[in-house]
Amino acid sequence: MRVRGLLALVLSLTLPGCGFAWRALKRNLSAPPERTVAHKIVDPRRPEAKLAALWVGHATVLVQLDDRFVLTDPVFDHTLSQASPRLVEPGLDPARLPPLAAVVVSHMHFDHLSFGSLDWVEQRTPIVLVPPGVRSNMPRYDFEIRELETWASYEHDGLRVTAVPVQHVGGRYALDAAFETRAFTGYVFEYHGLSVYFGGDTAYIPSAFQATRARFPNLSLALLPICPDAPRDFMQYTHESPDQALDAFTLLGAQQMIPIHFDTYINSDDALGACPRELRARMQARGLSDEQVPILAIGEQRVLIAK
Amino acid sequence: MSPAVAVGIWSVAQLIPSPLLVIGKEHVGGGVRWQLTPLLYSFGIAERPVRSFLISPIARHSGSVELHVSPEWACCAPDERSSWLVRAGLRLYLPLLEHGEKLSWSVGASYYRTAGARGDNGGSADLGIFTFHGAFGLNVTVSPWLTRREVITALTIRLF
Numbered sequence: 001m002r003v004r005g006l007l008a009l010v011l012s013l014t015l016p017g018c019g020f021a022w023r024a025l026k027r028n029l030s031a032p033p034e035r036t037v038a039h040k041i042v043d044p045r046r047p048e049a050k051l052a053a054l055w056v057g058h059a060t061v062l063v064q065l066d067d068r069f070v071l072t073d074p075v076f077d078h079t080l081s082q083a084s085p086r087l088v089e090p091g092l093d094p095a096r097l098p099p100l101a102a103v104v105v106s107h108m109h110f111d112h113l114s115f116g117s118l119d120w121v122e123q124r125t126p127i128v129l130v131p132p133g134v135r136s137n138m139p140r141y142d143f144e145i146r147e148l149e150t151w152a153s154y155e156h157d158g159l160r161v162t163a164v165p166v167q168h169v170g171g172r173y174a175l176d177a178a179f180e181t182r183a184f185t186g187y188v189f190e191y192h193g194l195s196v197y198f199g200g201d202t203a204y205i206p207s208a209f210q211a212t213r214a215r216f217p218n219l220s221l222a223l224l225p226i227c228p229d230a231p232r233d234f235m236q237y238t239h240e241s242p243d244q245a246l247d248a249f250t251l252l253g254a255q256q257m258i259p260i261h262f263d264t265y266i267n268s269d270d271a272l273g274a275c276p277r278e279l280r281a282r283m284q285a286r287g288l289s290d291e292q293v294p295i296l297a298i299g300e301q302r303v304l305i306a307k
Numbered sequence: 308m309s310p311a312v313a314v315g316i317w318s319v320a321q322l323i324p325s326p327l328l329v330i331g332k333e334h335v336g337g338g339v340r341w342q343l344t345p346l347l348y349s350f351g352i353a354e355r356p357v358r359s360f361l362i363s364p365i366a367r368h369s370g371s372v373e374l375h376v377s378p379e380w381a382c383c384a385p386d387e388r389s390s391w392l393v394r395a396g397l398r399l400y401l402p403l404l405e406h407g408e409k410l411s412w413s414v415g416a417s418y419y420r421t422a423g424a425r426g427d428n429g430g431s432a433d434l435g436i437f438t439f440h441g442a443f444g445l446n447v448t449v450s451p452w453l454t455r456r457e458v459i460t461a462l463t464i465r466l467f
Contacts, residue, residue, distance in 0.1 A: 116405040139406040
């Protein structure tokens with residue numbers, strides 16, 4: 001897996017890699033103004049839900065497991081790394097976040113780890129879980145920052161969060177991808193008989209999904225990235241295509257899947273709407289229903305299992 | 308990846324110079340500056356506060372004190388004096404926005420010595436502001452006794 005990450009890094013330094021970066025920069029410079037979310041949810045607590053998910057945008061999802069809340073990769077930034085403007089405003093005002101049992105961060109890229117956004121959750125969570133190598137690259141906060149090795153767990157008050165294998169690339173400032181070769185992960189959250197998989201940002205690695213299923217055979221929900229897809233020869237080492245996300249869903253054996261990581265920031269050659277459109281087409285071909293794979297709009301909350 | 312390759316990548320990044328605008332009493336010129344940090348103590352980082360040479364931008368810009376060494380070539384030295392000099396000093400970085408990743412500032416003091424047998428030496432003070440996770444910044448160095456190079460403004464470029 002590390003070899004694939006290294007390959008991705010080397011590719012990014014080649015002419016096609018630089019060409020892709022230049023196209024992404026041009027698209028970002030001409031990005032439309034940030035779209036607002038109509039009927040934004042004010043109180044995300046759903047007393048009638050055993051399992052609910054609210055897609056805040058990109059990889060940020062507020063997951064309700066019974067009476068506990070877990071927030072994934074909190075990014076409420078209007079501009080990423082001072083270069084990439086947000087296309088749609090966050091689907092939840094961070095001031096409206098409920099008390100959180102835990103926050104998980106999948107890796108250090110700017111679209112997944114925002115130091116400013118963590119200020120918003122600082123007084124709302126006791127702990128932020130991160131992959132190995134990330135803690136020494138984070139500023140001080142009031143919450144505990146705990147690194148989890150693959151298959152290691154954090155347990156508190158009935159909630160268990162386990163780090164699970166994915167394939168991506170570590171680092172935050174480009175060059176440190178060479179040093180941070182283990183700084184990415186996925187997670188599984190378990191509480192009151194529910195289990196939720198969060199893929200963060202990952203390439204399609206069947207062995208990782210199979211290993212996760214072997215340990216978590218009854219996943220209620222899989223949050224899986226479906227974008228960026230293009231250019232595929234460049235993205236294949238670090239990102240799943242929509243079709244591969246459905247393969248991952250099958251390999252994980254989850255009951256439902258919510259696609260994430262699309263149409264929030266420009267970080268690829270994909271046209272807006274292309275990834276969910278492709279996902280719908282592939283779902284149809286496989287006979288998957290909207291019940292099994294609900295494609296949420298940013299700011300939309302879905303009760304997946306009622307009490 | 309082997310440590311040697313990682314250090315090699317970092318070393319190449321350090322070769323990128325920061326361009327200088329040299330302002331003397333009667334002229335304006337240019338120059339270049341490199342910078343190394345043998346030791347840094349970060350009081351803004353969550354873990355491993357003491358760093359050496361290979362320093363994550365967030366460790367520096369979230370709040371830190373560094374010992375730096377800066378070779379530079381600043382034009383227009385007086386006759387028979389070298390335009391090369393080296394500075395060594397202490398610099399304090401403080402965050403302004405998003406733990407310093409978006410915006411931070413610095414204040415420092417350094418000692419300089421010009422190259423050559425008849426090298427001059429003296430003291431300087433500097434003030435800086437940095438953005439884009441510290442990759443770019445402006446740093447103004449004032450050296451009252453450094454003839455013809457009293458004020459130097461650097462467009463600092465530092466990749467990691």
